[in-house]
Amino acid sequence: MKKVYYIFFLLVLLMIGLSILEIYSFKNTKEKIKTDILNELVLDVDSLAKNIAHHLEYYSLKKLKNEQSLKDNIDNYLKSFVTNNYKNVFIVYPKQNTQFFVVLADGSKKDKFDFKETFEPLQKKYWEEVINTKKPIYFQQKIKDIWMSFLYPVVKNNELKYIIVIDFSTKPLMLVNRNLEMFKSNVILFSGVIFISIIILLVFLIYDYTRQHKMQHLIQELKELNDTLEDRVKEEVAKNREKDNQLVLQSRLALMGELLSMIAHQWRQPLNAIGGIISNLKLDITFGELNESHIKETTQKIEKLILHLSHTIDDFSKFYREEDENQFEKIEISKIIDESLNIIIASIKNNNIDLQLDIKNNEVIYIMPNRLKQVILNLIKNSLDALKEREIKNPYIKIEVFKNDNLIIEIKDNAGGIDESIIDKVFEPYFTTKDEKNGTGIGLYMSKMIIERMGGKLMVENDTDGAKFSIELKEINAN
Amino acid sequence: MKKIIIIFLSIVYLFGFNNEVELFNTLFKEMFNKTIIKVYTKKYTNLGNRFVIVNSCKKADIVLGELNCSKPTFVLDYYNLKNNKNAIGGFYWRKGRPQLRLRRINLEKYNLYITKEFEDYLE
Numbered sequence: 001m002k003k004v005y006y007i008f009f010l011l012v013l014l015m016i017g018l019s020i021l022e023i024y025s026f027k028n029t030k031e032k033i034k035t036d037i038l039n040e041l042v043l044d045v046d047s048l049a050k051n052i053a054h055h056l057e058y059y060s061l062k063k064l065k066n067e068q069s070l071k072d073n074i075d076n077y078l079k080s081f082v083t084n085n086y087k088n089v090f091i092v093y094p095k096q097n098t099q100f101f102v103v104l105a106d107g108s109k110k111d112k113f114d115f116k117e118t119f120e121p122l123q124k125k126y127w128e129e130v131i132n133t134k135k136p137i138y139f140q141q142k143i144k145d146i147w148m149s150f151l152y153p154v155v156k157n158n159e160l161k162y163i164i165v166i167d168f169s170t171k172p173l174m175l176v177n178r179n180l181e182m183f184k185s186n187v188i189l190f191s192g193v194i195f196i197s198i199i200i201l202l203v204f205l206i207y208d209y210t211r212q213h214k215m216q217h218l219i220q221e222l223k224e225l226n227d228t229l230e231d232r233v234k235e236e237v238a239k240n241r242e243k244d245n246q247l248v249l250q251s252r253l254a255l256m257g258e259l260l261s262m263i264a265h266q267w268r269q270p271l272n273a274i275g276g277i278i279s280n281l282k283l284d285i286t287f288g289e290l291n292e293s294h295i296k297e298t299t300q301k302i303e304k305l306i307l308h309l310s311h312t313i314d315d316f317s318k319f320y321r322e323e324d325e326n327q328f329e330k331i332e333i334s335k336i337i338d339e340s341l342n343i344i345i346a347s348i349k350n351n352n353i354d355l356q357l358d359i360k361n362n363e364v365i366y367i368m369p370n371r372l373k374q375v376i377l378n379l380i381k382n383s384l385d386a387l388k389e390r391e392i393k394n395p396y397i398k399i400e401v402f403k404n405d406n407l408i409i410e411i412k413d414n415a416g417g418i419d420e421s422i423i424d425k426v427f428e429p430y431f432t433t434k435d436e437k438n439g440t441g442i443g444l445y446m447s448k449m450i451i452e453r454m455g456g457k458l459m460v461e462n463d464t465d466g467a468k469f470s471i472e473l474k475e476i477n478a479n
Numbered sequence: 480m481k482k483i484i485i486i487f488l489s490i491v492y493l494f495g496f497n498n499e500v501e502l503f504n505t506l507f508k509e510m511f512n513k514t515i516i517k518v519y520t521k522k523y524t525n526l527g528n529r530f531v532i533v534n535s536c537k538k539a540d541i542v543l544g545e546l547n548c549s550k551p552t553f554v555l556d557y558y559n560l561k562n563n564k565n566a567i568g569g570f571y572w573r574k575g576r577p578q579l580r581l582r583r584i585n586l587e588k589y590n591l592y593i594t595k596e597f598e599d600y601l602e
Contacts (some may be wrong), residue, residue: 022553099599111574117557118602122576141575167574 004209008202015195022191030180037173042138042150046145048081049136049152049164052089054153061093061161068115078107087147088167092119094131094160099124104162127151134160146170173228199327214398242450249445252374258381259316259343266312266346270305277301315342333401333409334362340376353387354396361403365473375447375458379411379469382443386415386466407473414465426460500526502579503543503553504509510591511540520544522555551589567591568600
């Protein structure tokens with residue numbers, strides 16, 4: 001950043017330097033132009049004086065001094081040179097031992113000298129110089145006057161005869177000077193504008209550079225933030241997933257609590273059966289009717305019942321087992337439904353609910369089995385609760401599996417359905433129509449989440465008799 | 480606006496005459512061995528402390544300008560200097576150059592004296 005300021009000040013100094021150089025150069029040029037123009041003017045006047053001298057060289061000084069008629073002729077001759085630029089053209093010679101000069105001829109139109117009139121010049125030092133050096137000289141009559149005097153000495157045999165005096169105008173010089181001054185003003189104005197423009201441009205460039213620098217800095221910060229943001233998002237997603245997993249577990253545990261009571265019902269019948277068999281066995285022993293074939297038959301019955309109990313426990317423990325998030329496996333849909341129903345079937349039967357199962361397509365699908373079982377059990381449990389609560393006559397739960405574009409599992413009942421005003425909210429977390437004891441409000445929310453995580457959809461609608469939940473699973477996952 | 484121009488021109492005019500008045504003052508003071516010098520002139524109204532402007536030829540010690548009077552006259556024009564027999568000198572402008580001339584014969588005739596600094600202008 002400091003570097004930019006150094007460059008800025010360097011440029012400003014350079015501009016100031018150039019301006020000074022420009023002023024100096026202008027001054028020199030101006031002087032040169034003035035000198036050249038003055039030299040040209042003087043050259044003209046000198047030529048004129050020489051012409052006059054050449055014309056007068058036929059006349060002797062004595063004749064010039066004494067013949068007035070000659071003066072009139074010469075006056076007329078000199079008069080022909082008088083213009084706007086040559087105001088006075090006259091001839092004088094120095095009067096001995098005085099500061100005066102005597103006029104020999106005068107071509108002026110106005111204020112004309114008399115013949116032999118004495119004349120006292122201004123700026124006598126120049127006149128004395130002409131007399132002494134016998135060389136032409138020019139000088140300004142007054143300071144800032146446009147008129148200059150040119151003194152041309154006519155010398156013969158190294159003796160000054162007379163001096164031709166021409167008052168000439170330096171108006172061209174003055175005009176050039178005036179125009180140069182105007183030009184100077186314009187140049188100064190132009191330079192000023194350029195200077196200010198460059199300063200403004202430099203300020204703008206510095207501002208732009210600073211802005212870009214800041215912007216780059218911000219972009220860098222943003223990039224760093226983005227880099228870390230990705231990690232943070234990943235971290236938050238992982239946290240959320242962990243939380244979801246916790247919720248899934250929580251909901252499964254809640255479901256398990258309910259399922260345990262169902263398993264207790266499911267066990268009662270085989271346990272009662274085992275108890276009955278054992279009582280019969282005891283009676284047979286008492287009455288001595290026990291024989292080998294009877295024992296064999298009885299033990300086979302008990303083994304069968306124990307196996308049934310064992311299956312129930314296996315299914316339950318299988319369901320209870322936690323599985324990895326990505327633990328997908330290929331499995332027939334009928335197996336999932338069978339294992340789910342094994343857990344809950346006793347409760348369905350105990351409540352005299354008619355279970356209608358219609359598996360039209362037994363497809364092999366690629367899913368997380370326990371999670372799907374959790375969803376199916378949750379939906380059947382909800383139907384069961386609704387049928388019990390509303391004390392529906394001839395209750396039924398229908399499970400239908402068929403294939404559309406995808407595989408559809410429909411679970412519907414005849415409990416009267418869900419109120420249309422709340423049907424859109426049933427998948428929202430912590431929304432429940434049950435009392436605190438029976439519902440947490442996370443069952444359906446978790447079910448929807450589980451199905452969506454497997455790439456499927458969970459939908460609800462009211463059918464003719466009651467609610468209908470549809471699980472749509474994409475078969476593509478099976479590949 | 481008109482008044483301002485008139486005042487301005489008057490000042491310029493007065494300043495233009497100042498040098499001439501000073502010249503007359505210096506010159507005339509030495510010419511007359513008198514405390515008060517009476518000047519007959521139509522052109523000037525004030526020439527300084529020792530000068531009194533008079534309006535008749537009779538009362539005058541000197542005439543300044545082109546007036547018909549047989550007293551010593553200091554003219555303000557070349558041709559009057561040339562033609563006036565009473566002229567003791569003159570001050571006039573020729574081609575933008577001031578000219579001062581003193582006529583020795585008339586100065587002597589009227590017994591008038593000049594200081595050394597004016598001797599160069601005698602003819």
